[in-house]
Structures are given as structure tokens and as C-alpha cells.
Amino acid sequence: MVNEERLVKLFIQLVEKDSVSGREENVSDFLKQYFNQCGLQVEEDNAGEILQGTSGNLLVRIAGTADKPPLLFAAHMDTVQPGKGIKAVVGEDRIIRSQGDTILGSDDKSAIAAILEAVAIIQERQLPHPPLEFLFTVSEEQGLMGAKLFDFGRLQSKIAYVLDDSNDPGTIVIESPCQNEIEYIVLGRAAHAGMHPEEGINAIHLAAMALAKMPCGRIDEETTCNFGIIEGGLARNIVAPECHIRGEARSRSREKLDSITNSLKDTFITEIEKLGGKAEVKIDFLYPEIALQPEEEVVQRALRAACKLGLKPTLAATGGGSDASVINGAGIRCANLGVGMRNVHTTDEYISIDDLVMDVRLILAIIEESA
Numbered sequence: 001m002v003n004e005e006r007l008v009k010l011f012i013q014l015v016e017k018d019s020v021s022g023r024e025e026n027v028s029d030f031l032k033q034y035f036n037q038c039g040l041q042v043e044e045d046n047a048g049e050i051l052q053g054t055s056g057n058l059l060v061r062i063a064g065t066a067d068k069p070p071l072l073f074a075a076h077m078d079t080v081q082p083g084k085g086i087k088a089v090v091g092e093d094r095i096i097r098s099q100g101d102t103i104l105g106s107d108d109k110s111a112i113a114a115i116l117e118a119v120a121i122i123q124e125r126q127l128p129h130p131p132l133e134f135l136f137t138v139s140e141e142q143g144l145m146g147a148k149l150f151d152f153g154r155l156q157s158k159i160a161y162v163l164d165d166s167n168d169p170g171t172i173v174i175e176s177p178c179q180n181e182i183e184y185i186v187l188g189r190a191a192h193a194g195m196h197p198e199e200g201i202n203a204i205h206l207a208a209m210a211l212a213k214m215p216c217g218r219i220d221e222e223t224t225c226n227f228g229i230i231e232g233g234l235a236r237n238i239v240a241p242e243c244h245i246r247g248e249a250r251s252r253s254r255e256k257l258d259s260i261t262n263s264l265k266d267t268f269i270t271e272i273e274k275l276g277g278k279a280e281v282k283i284d285f286l287y288p289e290i291a292l293q294p295e296e297e298v299v300q301r302a303l304r305a306a307c308k309l310g311l312k313p314t315l316a317a318t319g320g321g322s323d324a325s326v327i328n329g330a331g332i333r334c335a336n337l338g339v340g341m342r343n344v345h346t347t348d349e350y351i352s353i354d355d356l357v358m359d360v361r362l363i364l365a366i367i368e369e370s371a
């Protein structure tokens, strides 16, 4: 049923349109044109203006042929760097790669190509389907910025699938962590390091003393924390007046995230103040957790669809966020599906044509299960 030649062509057209985060207009324009040719309206929101980017999030709706609950599919339009001037190379092994100097962009254009091909097939074959909503986000790679700005009140779907996991088609991500970004600031006092060290308060030293009292790494099987960047000081011979540390905490449990974050913050402030400095801790909640139950409909429907296609479905947990995190946070039950993209965010990124075809079949099978 899938027109492989058309699908591969679509995929190559998409990856060869530059769309690094914030500069998605080429892909966005392509999608508007594509859907308009299908007789469908594309609604663009103002996320582009807010992010000072070149495109907003796009929403496309297709009226249902049956009076069934609506269904949402989502994918992101942006890519990481190096993502300019991508040329796709189709190997004799039916694998599509870049020329080696850029990423490929199958993250997440494999998903977009699969959605476009699925829409074409639905229209050509006049397949029965529930009302469908398709969301194409911007700046996903910048911390899910586009999805966070989207007004989910505009959607009718209560069940959704994001196509943005790098495992095999048939993988259904039902658990992922929530995350806090945590910035720790120490304010000390500058002084000449050789002549008047006792007049200074060394922020770097204080930070080190405090960090030594704090946990780092794995806290338990579903909770981690990290210090990723440390910066401070002005010169070798000046008692460092400031030190900044940027870190994070993640957990699949919101309670545990709150608990580890509070404990990190309290320990840091207490230790720094004990040593005579001033401390500040800034916490930014990045995205909520995904915690789907295997027996709930969003998971069961994807399982039935995958089994129908002869796949061996796997329920998975991941350690990172995706647009699915934001969609779940908006009260829509949303699983992230494996699409078969490999080595993403590297110049060795690739995807097989067979997986691309399977992605289309999976979307169609989920729609069939929903009709």
C-alpha cells in the first residue's frame, strides 16, 4: 500500500531543506504547500514570533469519516547542527545516510515523511478514519520550546502519538522522566590574593566545599542529578567573588524530583552560608514525566497496531524528554513511538528504507485501530 518511491523522495526533499532550530521556514513552507495541495488547512501559531524564529508550530486537522474520538500525531520540524546543506545518500543496502559532514535529519523528518505519506494514502484510498490532528513543532531540540508554547486547548484529541524515538518501529515509550534545570550561584568577595586574602571570600572554594556535601549521579533507579558546567573567578591573583554551577535533576517520579531538588538546594545554601558566602539557587522545571500504564488505551492501541504488522512491540522507558512529555503534561495521553532513526545527533545518523515504510504502516494501522 505504501508508495516507497514517493516516500523516499519525500524524505529526501525534507532532509535536504535546512531547518536547524529556530530556522524551520523551509520545512514549514513545504508542509503548508503539501497540505494545501491535499485540500487541507494549515494553522500556524505565534511560537515563531515569541522565539524569534522563522516559523511557528503547525496544526493540520482532517475531519473524520466516522464519529470516533479524535487522534493526534506529532513530530518536530527542527534539527540539531551540523544540519546545513544536508545531502542524502541512498545506499545499495537500502540505508539512507548523509554525506558524512552533516547529520541526516531523520530525527525527526522520518516521522514527518511518514505522516505525509500516510495522509496521501488515506486520501487516495478513502480509508475510514477518526478526526485526525497533526502537530508539527519548532525548536524541539532547544528544550521542547515550540511544544511548550503551543496552546493545547486548540486540540480535541485525548490520545496522541509522538514519532520521535530512535528505537525500532514497534517500540512504545511509556515512561520518561521529568526534569529540573538547576543553577547554583555563590557570591563571595573579591580581594588581592597575595596581599589581603583575609578580606576576601572565595566563591570557588565555597562552591567546592558545598558540592562535596551534595549527591551527584544516580540517586536511585529512576532518579539522577548532575553538575554540568562550572564557571567563576576573574584572575589568578584575585579571590574569586563569584561562582556559577549549572546542573540538573531528573526522575520518573515527580515526588522524587521535588525531593532531590529541594535537598540539593537546601544543602547548597546551608553550606555556603555556614562558610560566610551568599548563595542563590534557580530552579527551572523543564518538562513533566510520562507515566503511562501498559493497560491504558493509548498503549494498547499501539500494541495492537504493531502486532497486526508482525512487529514484536516493546514497552520502553527513556531517560530524556520529548514533545510527548509536554503533550502528556497538557493532559493528553501520549506515547512516543520508535521510528528506526539511528545515531541521531551525529554525522553517522542513518535510517533504513524498510523502517521508513514501516513507520507509515504503523501510523495507518493505529488509525485503522481508531476508526
Ligand SMILES: [Zn+2]
Pocket (backbone or CB within 6 Å): 076, 107, 108, 140, 164
Ligand atoms: Zn527528535
